[in-house]
Amino acid sequence: MSQNQAAWLQEKGTALKVGDAPMPTPGPDEMIVENRAIAINPLDWHMQDHGIFVKEWPAILGCDVAGQVYEVGANVTRFEKGDRVVGHTINLVTGKSQDAAFALFSVIPAAKAASLPDKISFVEGAVLPLALETAVTGLSLQKAGTGMMGIPTPALGLPYPPLEPEAQSKIIVVCYGGSSSVGSMATQLATAGGLNVVAIASSRNFELCRTCGASEVYDHADGSLVEKIVKTVRAQGGSFAGIFDAISIPSTYAHDLEILAKLGGGHLACTHPPPENVPDNVKAGMVFGVNDVADAVWETYVTPALESGKLRCLPQPSVVGKGLEYIQEALEKSKAGVSASKLVVEL
């Protein structure tokens, strides 16, 4: 019998400490993954600092795992022991420590996992899960509705990404924060869905945004940003769906609202609570990055799209170290800020 270990958070505002952990048990629709790489999200240090979403102490944090299937629940047919997978741990919703990433073994719902092609390393694969699910939810690649925890899915109402190339749809979406983990994934998925993405990022990261599929990229520090975006959207001649704001802070909201005002309104998908007092022609909503609208993407899109190269593991991973004890350092690096990079710890 293997021994599990985890990076434990004893109480909010303290450093993680590595120690023994119970071996998890999967429910019928879940599986245990022996983690080989985990990725860090800003949410992790928010949870560490403030104890938000934690329902059971001591707690284990983390959303993104890549590794090998160790055990499957009774109803799981898509995976078997030994499979290489990438998956989304959802302790955010369940509140259970065993459903978190910062451990040697984690439980994930089989519906939130995909096989990892051999050509893609665990380190690369680990960059995908929360960003992918947040992007799918924010783009609402299937349909608007109510996702987990009863949180409404903001409806940019965009098409599901096809595996075969399709004609450009003439729908334009602006992605604010195109070099962020969520924004680069949103750009990739929207482009795969045939949309025309206009991205906003620092000029040093324009190339990443273009690699993800953006047709045009503008610098968020450009004093003429709003005018340039509006002019570009108008010049494209398609129908403007709205803005996916992956950053969602006051300065980005100020730009968003100016752009939306000049373009006659549209959707505003936010990664944090949306701005207050939005005009009637703006439909704003906060994305919650654990949402069953993403399950079909996990089940049918991720693996073949990774195989074909249509979906890429971006932004590039940056490995902080090997072993659970490096997670605390990785959290501190994430909190200090990253640019076009995803911090990963190998296990």
Ligand SMILES: NC(=O)c1ccc[n+]([C@@H]2O[C@H](COP(=O)([O-])OP(=O)(O)OC[C@H]3O[C@@H](n4cnc5c(N)ncnc54)[C@H](OP(=O)(O)O)[C@@H]3O)[C@@H](O)[C@H]2O)c1
């Ligand atoms: N609601 C949810 O379910 C959910 C899920 C996931 C993430 N989030 C939140 O979404 C946000 C993005 O997450 P992430 O993992 O994608 O972050 P990330 O990859 O760590 O974001 C880093 C990027 O942010 C950009 N950035 C930083 N300050 C900026 C500013 N003032 N204006 C424009 N861009 C700025 C940088 O772009 P440049 O270097 O190009 O300037 C950098 O590449 C975080 O706040 C996170 O907590 C929410």
